[in-house]
Amino acid sequence: MAQKPSIPKGTRDFSPVEVSKRNYIISIMRKHFEKYGYQPIETPSFENSDTLMGKYGEEGDRLIFKILNSGDYLDKVSLEELEHINYKKLTTKISEKALRYDLTVPFARYVVQHQNEMEFPFKRYQIQPVWRADRPQKGRFREFYQCDADVVGxxxxxxxxxxxxxxxxxxxELGLEGVTIKINNRKILSGIAEVIGASEKLIDFTVALDKLDKIGEEGVKKEMLEKGISEEALVKVQPLFxxxxxxSEKIDQLSQLLxxxxxxxxxxxxxxxxxxxxISLGLEKANLDLDVTLARGLNYYTGAIFxxxxxxxxxMGSIGGGGRYDDLTGIFGLKNMSGVGISFGLxxxxxxxxxxxxxxxxxNTSTKVLFLNYGEGQAFEAMKAIKELRSEHIKAEMYPDAAKIDKQFxxxxxxxxxFVVKEISDNLFTLKNLVSGDQNQVNLESLKAFLQ
Structure with missing residues (x-):
């Protein structure tokens, strides 16, 4: 007996209902992106490894899915290297491409590559899947969509x-009330690291702080100590917690601290x-809050972070995030190109x-009306009517086989x-509402008007 097929952990199949719901969210995002002047782009699902590696910090690099070179991927590896395996060095020889980890670094590459074709400031949105070799859990997947909006220049x-x-x-528009948009600034975190005497440990400091909601205050302090940040520095950083x-009051407290x-x-x-x-312009449904412990683990942020x-x-963990990056394109040779962007966690x-x-x-509504199939004679009349309905953007179809009527229902x-059309007689359609049980005989024009 054949083994039942499966899919990799951290990935999912989506049913028609789930895809419809996802498309509903995406359509609202796309509408607002374009309303704010953002233009759509798409980039490849995989990039050259050197485009991605080293852009997300040590932890991010570990979560990048590497793609083995096609053909004999050991061609470039000597026997001596195989006997004394250095995994980092070996990886660069057998894997020259990787699945994208996010949409921001590929976007930076896109800007540098296409800079002569673009009008700056350039506002783009991008809705595509990304991949991370993370441990799957609720709300955290290895393959998932990001929905980004960025402006550079x-x-x-x-x-x-x-x-x-x-x-x-x-x-x-999604009806989500009570969402909190948290804001901080990487310059503030740099300032705090400076004040507590840990400037050389800034990355370790922000990576640990970014885990506050996952491992708590004591967990963060323990990780900072393990990374070489002193007890004295932790005493100075205590006000952050x-x-x-x-x-306004939090900003005043920060002014004193910094x-x-x-x-x-x-x-x-x-x-x-x-x-x-x-605050002066006002928000419709969301709340704004200054969170001085918000760090966002990605190294490329330099200003505001969300x-x-x-x-x-x-x-649920965060459902969106982003920030300002002053020189992201500099890693690809284009200096002084500031940008800022946000991402929605679809x-x-x-x-x-x-x-x-x-x-x-x-x-959840797909087909609006199903025409029952009573055999070849009525099937042709049904298909003529369905063609008319579809021309009016009404979702209609016919059951393909002249099966038992009970099975079709x-x-x-x-x-x-x-709705179902039970039968057609003298250009009249017997329409039944399957929710209420009501039944009416209508002509084609009335059928169109009713279903619209």
């Missing part, structure tokens, strides 16, 4: 203000501008909408098709 902080509004407008009050750091003061100035203007938390009571947003029962009923019910 401008240092204006109005872009950050607009991106917060973009988040709010998408979540408002106890920041309370309004955004009074000796020029980098930190610059971060506070940027934060104040963004927060003051977002993370979006699901409504209170929903057990899969997690889906799970949140499902948990809160926020998908509209109409999302059950087929419609299992597929949640709301």
């Amino acid at each position: 401008s240092t204006s902080l109005w872009q950050e203000v607009e991106l917060v509004q973009l988040y709010d407008s998408v979540f408002a 106890n920041f309370t009050g309004s955004i 009074s000796s750091s020029e980098e930190g003061k610059k971060g506070i100035e940027e934060l104040r501008f963004i927060c003051d203007n977002v 993370e979006v938390a699901a409504p209170e009571g929903v057990a 899969d997690r947003i889906y799970l949140v909408l499902e948990e809160l029962n926020l998908f509209p009923q109409t999302v 059950k087929h419609a019910e299992r597929r949640s098709i709301p």
Whole structure:
């Protein structure tokens, strides 16, 4: 007996209903991206390894899926190298390509490669899958979609203000109330590292701090100590874990903590501008909050950083995030090209909408009306009518076989098709509502009008 097939851990099949719900979310995102002036692009699912490696920090590099070279991938490896395996060195010889880890680094590569064809500032959105060799768990997959909006070629902080509004407008149309958009600034984190005497440990400091919601305060402190950050530095950083009050009050507390750091003061100035203007312009459904422990583990952020938390009571990690990167394209040779962007976590947003029962009923509707099949004579009349309905963008189909009528009815019910045409006689259609049980005889024009 053949073994039952399976799929890799961390990946999923999607049913027609699930795809319809995902497309509903994507259509709303796409509408708002374009309303804000963002243009669509797409990049390959895999890149050259050197495009991706070294861009996400040590932890990110470990999560990149490498692709073995085609053919005899050991061709470039000597017998001596095989006997004394150096995995990092060996990997570069047997794998020259990798699946993309996110959409931002490929976007930076795209900008550098196509800079002479682009008008700056350039606003792009991209909705494509990415891959991470992560440990699968609820809301965390190895293959998932990112939905990004970025603008490059401008240092204006109005872009950050607009991106917060973009988040709010998408979540408002999805009906997600109580979403919290958390904001911080990497310059503030650099300033804190400077003040506590740990500037040379900035990456270790931010990577550990970024795990606060996963491993808690004690876990973060333990990891910092293990990375060589001193006990004295941890005493100085303690106020970070106890920041309370309004955004304005938190900024005032930061001003005192970072009074000796020029980098930190610059971060506070940027934060104040963004927060003051977002608050003055107002948000529809979302809340804005300054989270001084927000670090975002990716190394390329240099200014404002964002993370979006699901409504209170929903057990879910972040459903979006992003930030400012002053010189991401510099890694590919194009200097002084500042950018800022945000990402929506499609899969997690889906799970949140499902948990809160926020998908509209109409999302699940595929075919609107099924014509029953009574045999060749009536089947042709049915197909003529179906052609007319489809020309009016009405989803209609005929059961393909002249099977037992009871079987055809059950087929419609299992597929949640709301209407069936039972029979056609003298250009009149007997239409039955499978939800209410009501039945009427109508002509073609009335059938069109009713189904629309």
